[in-house]
Amino acid sequence: MTTNTAVRVRFAPSPTGYLHIGAARSALFNWLYARQLGGKFLLRIEDTDLQRSTEESTRSIIEGMEWLGLDYDEEIVFQSDNADKHRAAANRLVDEGKAYRDFTPKEQREDATVKQGIVDRARSHAAEGLDHRSNPFRDLSQEESDRRAAAGEPFAIRLKVAREGSTHFSDAVYGEQARNYAEIEDLVLLRSDGHPLYNLSVVIDDIEMAITHVIRGQDHLTNTHKQVLLYAALGAPQPQFAHLPLILAPNKGKLSKRKHGEVVSLTTYRDRGFVPEAFRNFLALLGWSPPDGKEILTVAELMQQFSLDHIHRSPAVFNFQENDPRHWTDEKALWMNAEYIRTMPLADLLPMVKAELRAGKLWREEYVDDERPWLEKTVELIRHRFFTLKDFSQQGRAYFSEDFDFDEAAVRKNILKEPRLKELLPALAEKLETVDPFKVETAEAALRAFADEAGVKAGLLINASRTMLTGQAVGPSMFEVFDVIGQERAVRRLKSQQPWFEFS
């Protein structure tokens, strides 16, 4: 592994909502890159849009990063704190003749119609023979400009992009990029109300924070040319850029909260029982793939194997089916979560199970010491069939509480279909009551002997017992279940008449 302490990357979300999984993926890639090279991973909150930015959102972003295990270095930078610097830089560029004051009155734009407005304006400009350099204030004399500004006339500041030439940069993912100046407008740096705009703020902050590698979403790829111009105007060296393929919805459209709801929010995965390591692993595979094809990777492996040149250029589709509870999110994500739940070290899983049981009011303090061995054995037994942490308090509820529901289909299939079970099960209970010691082997021997005496198949009693004891039709090997449920509870549940009560 090469070590490069000079590497400084950043994650720069705008706090206008929860942490989007696309943003989380950007954060992860930046973090992996920094950690791999021994560099710094910085967090900058881009809160310059005061209307939409909220503290709550900032908190949820930080929480989300913590959940994923993405720790950042140094102090968080709040972009709004740097507004004065941004303004000063814009004014300096005016003084140096690299930017100019635009006294054109501000146009009102509605968010909903901007896209159409852009098209309309482009068309009419083309018809009138106007181009990006047609602004009448572009070549206003310095004296005239100063005079009008001093007179209090409002103005925006625009970068003065040369008529001839082109910008160039090399993107670590998308390769060599070039763009003619003719295609780049004289971008606004400072609004007429003095508010600095995105491209200016980003560049100045990245310079200030000594960012060496800008790793962000592909939606910024074309904007990068404007930023390249700003680096040059400000006399600063360009960082290395790396743009990440976008994450799309199943219909290949943009993944958005308005259209897709909570599936795009990172907190949803935490709240619905994802193991953070599993989700992080899944996220790492969205737009990147390991060189050797091995997909289940620990953080250490992720850090070691991650590299910018295995990032894809085509967008990743995040697959989920709305309105389908079993496929509410990407199947591979669900599979990976299950894989982690059944294979991760038990010691790492237990705290998560504890949190889940606590939330479901199923946690007992005895699990901390006296009953810890029982808890470990039980979790070990049931985790193999679970997809999310939620399953411990839902499907697995009967292991931790007397108050659990019977699955109707299970009752019908395993209990009601055989009338004799109404007598057989209590009789089995009495037989099991006498078993001592009550263990996997002894419970099995007793049940099989009982089946022989009664002249029924052991399977009938086994499946019926499963439903009586756990409320379900599926689960671990039944004698293991007897063992962890314990003699007393098993006997009591076998004697219960509740299934007949409820469903017949």
Add this chain to the structure above:
RNA sequence: GGCGCAUUGGUGUAGUUGGUUAACACGCUGCCCUCUCAAGGCAGAGAUCACGGGUUCGAGUCCCGUAUGCGCUACCA
């Protein structure tokens, strides 16, 4: 409207100097295992590599065009 990026089985991807039957994972089907369901093992279905041209002895891989999707084109970020 302009500019840019992308396009390999249902999904995520491998295929990075063009060269045998296009590889892996998820999902799907069947079998084995078995007290159920998983897991695991085995087997299998599923891709004319978006489409049309071209270069070449030979192209998923190079070139051109078309289509589709996405992005940018704001005194949004």
